[in-house]
Amino acid sequence: MGMDTTELAHGLFRILETGDPVLAADVVGEDFHNREAAVSPPACAIPGPAGVLASGAWMRSAFSDLRFPILGVARSDHQIWVRLRMQGRHTGPFVRFKDEALDQAIPPTGRTIDFEQIHVLDLRDGKVIKHEAVRDDITMLGQLGVFPPAPATALRMLAWRMTGRAARAAAQVATQAADAAALLRDTTHPDR
Template sequence: MGMDATQLAHGLFRVLETGDPALAVEVVGDDFHNREAAVSPKACSLPGPAGVLASGAWMRSAFSDLRFAVLGVAGNDEQIWVRLRMQGRHTGPFVRFRHGSLDQAVPPTGREIDFEQIHVLHLRDGKVVGHEAVRDDVTMLGQLGVFPPAPATGLNMLAWRVTGRSARAAADVTERAAEAAAQVRSR
């Protein structure tokens, strides 16, 4: 017996928290598309469970104890809206991409993040096949000291860019995301 829409939504965010490939295969359709993957490593744009596993690896590389506390769910058999809080501690570089290349790397700050998001999940044949989100990224960047720029964070980001640590962090998280995506393809 398959999962209902609410169970699928909880399952998808559990995959992001844990990187569980078996759960990813259970809740994510092979033709899954993530509209929000533009700011992540290329593997996060892969269709199906592989892209979801890559996205989770990308986020967990930056935020330890990553949690998606679901506050509310509404929808029907074709579309579900999920209101949640993304929470965790910034213990690894948070690398954002643009057109597949390094855009920004925020060195670990040790700060907690806790902000609301709304996700729209598209469902078909008992699986999640699409994702789009409305996120409060400005609040998250504020919690990390990036916007408005805290002097120490700004100097750290500049030092990372100049010394090449940003590029190395981007290469590392790109590799981690690709390895996570490969877990499904090798099953």
């Protein structure tokens, strides 16, 4: 017997927190599409569970103790709306992408993030097949000292870009995301 809609919602965010490939295969449909992957490493746009695992690896590379406590769930026959908080500590570079290339790299600040998001999940055949979100990214960037720019954060970001550390961080994060996506294949098809 499959998971009910609330279990699917909790499962999707648990995958992001843990990188569990078995849970990803149970919760995420093979044709899953993440509308929010545009700011993520390229592997996050891979359809299906692999893209979700890549997204989780990307977020966990920047935020240790990543958690998504769910505040509320509403559902219809084919959708779930989830209101939650994204929480963690910024201990790794937070790299955002545009057109699969480095857009912005925020060096680790050690600061805590805690802000609200709303996610809309489409369902089919007992699995999540689509994700889109309404996030308060301005609050998150404020908590990291990026917007409005704290002078120390702005100088570190500029230094990272000028010295090539931002590009190296982007390459490393993209590799971590791709490795997480490949983990699903290795776990579910060990003979390949």
